[in-house]
Amino acid sequence: MHFSIIIPTYKRNDLLALCLQRLQPGAQSLEANLYEVIVTDDAADAETEQLLLTQFPWATYTAGPQKGPAANRNRGAALATGQWLVFTDDDCLPDAHWLQAYNEAITAHPQCQAFEGAILPDDWALLKKDMAECPVNTVGGCFWSANIMLAKSLFQELGGFDEQFTIAAQEDQDLQWRIQQQHAIVFVQQAKVVHPVRKPAFFFWEKNKCKRLSSVILKNKKQGKSNVAILFVSLWGLMNAIWQTVKKKQPLYMCHLILHCWYQCIMFPILFFQFSNNRQRITNTNKANVKLRN
Template sequence: MAILSSISSTGVNNSHLFSVIIPTYHRNDLLVKCLDCLAPGVQTLAAGQYEVIVTDDGSQTTAEEMIRQQYPWVKWVAGPRSGPAANRNNGAKYAQGEWLAFTDDDCLPAQEWLEAYAEATKGSALALEGAIHPLGNPDQDLAECPINLTGGCFWSANIAVKHKFFETIDGFDSNYLIAAQEDQDLKIRIEKITKIDFVPEAKVYHPVRLVTLIKLIKRIPKQSANWAYHVNKHQLIIQNGGRFKYTFKAYKFYLGLLFKYIYIYQFKKAIFAGLYLLFGLPITWFYILLLQKNGDRRWD
């Protein structure tokens, strides 16, 4: 394909094998633990083979001073304050590595994380995903944690993409304004061009977080708008047989979640599933119809 044939390392000034990109936002306490795992001599990959870039969307406070004093080997850059997708792209702009390795500020990369990715770069894949292991019990009510033990997820907490290829496909879509679906959008676009290899040895550990029901409810409008954009962009309504079938499948899915959570006594999750049925799905359709009014009819 033309895109593949145009990709070579000559388009990027590669002074490292990897540029590790870490977006952050008001979480210095978690960021320090992540950076400790990436320190020269902690990672088994030689320090000269990688750089670490923290792209900081903080507004009230930033990590700049902390990084300057405690982590002089880390490059701090100010973020665009336009959401996590735009923040990752911002970090990539400053990268000098042949590959971009993305992780989150609350993740703990294993010592062999980059070395495992380095071995995988010897293959033909232009994109890689590593394993994400939970720290804590993900089966608690209202527990959140991305888990990827077998591949096929491409969660942005642990992925690597060839730098030139990332630029060629325009990186993350910054129209995704929250941390949801922006990595799946990138996965869809990558898989239209090339394969994604799973590297189980490239492990990061992600803490299990307990969120409140109120916080989940407050997310519904933005979550619905974000999902509407994703549905529209990738023509998911067409792929699911049209508007009626898509709507039926969506309600069936959340109704199934509602009964599942009741069955396993996770009543807070059940309440949220019920509220999303009542409010989230109608709000999603509102945004889809708004997109239609603005002239995008790709789901018809």
């Protein structure tokens, strides 16, 4: 097997089905016997498994570890038999020549072990509207996990995606940073996928806060700093919401406070356990490195 396509999913069966239709035998210009498709389901949803069994039996289904998209992708990679790991998302629509373009790029750049492809919006007009969002990559340099490929040997050498990133934010940038310390990443413009443009949900500010926390984790990792300070970010946000409520006496701030309380009750223990588990993982890695050196 040459390529292993890994698709993490979570309760988006309708979009997943559209994605898989673009990858079924005969849909890609590359021969079907040169690639496999692995769907790793972080919801462990019986409906998703049944979807694959009935409509896409050529794809491999596995239940995810339910620890976020980074760990979910690692689960799929662990089952891969291909020499190259190709990652996309369950809401993306690969171009018919997607895999063929990557295959030609490997031939053109035989020393390269990491590639990224183009990500295009499904609605350029909607993307221009206020607060619409979509990852767009037309010139490279992004390495967003909606469309990347790397050698399985390199992925294993790097330890895969860092699972302390528990939301879909910065886990691919972290992998890019680690790859670029050793290898160049080549952009393949013809390896295209289409990504939907979305309007933000009602709780978009909390989602953005999670993304900022992921950015802090990545920044600290690059600088060799501890993530312990992140544990207090959520508490500071709660204290600030209480102060604004008391100071301004406005219902809007009271609603914001309620949302903060709900959010912090979830996020603080998650961040705490993330930090604790990461410390243990680093300790175990250091012990293993000592044994290897000895």
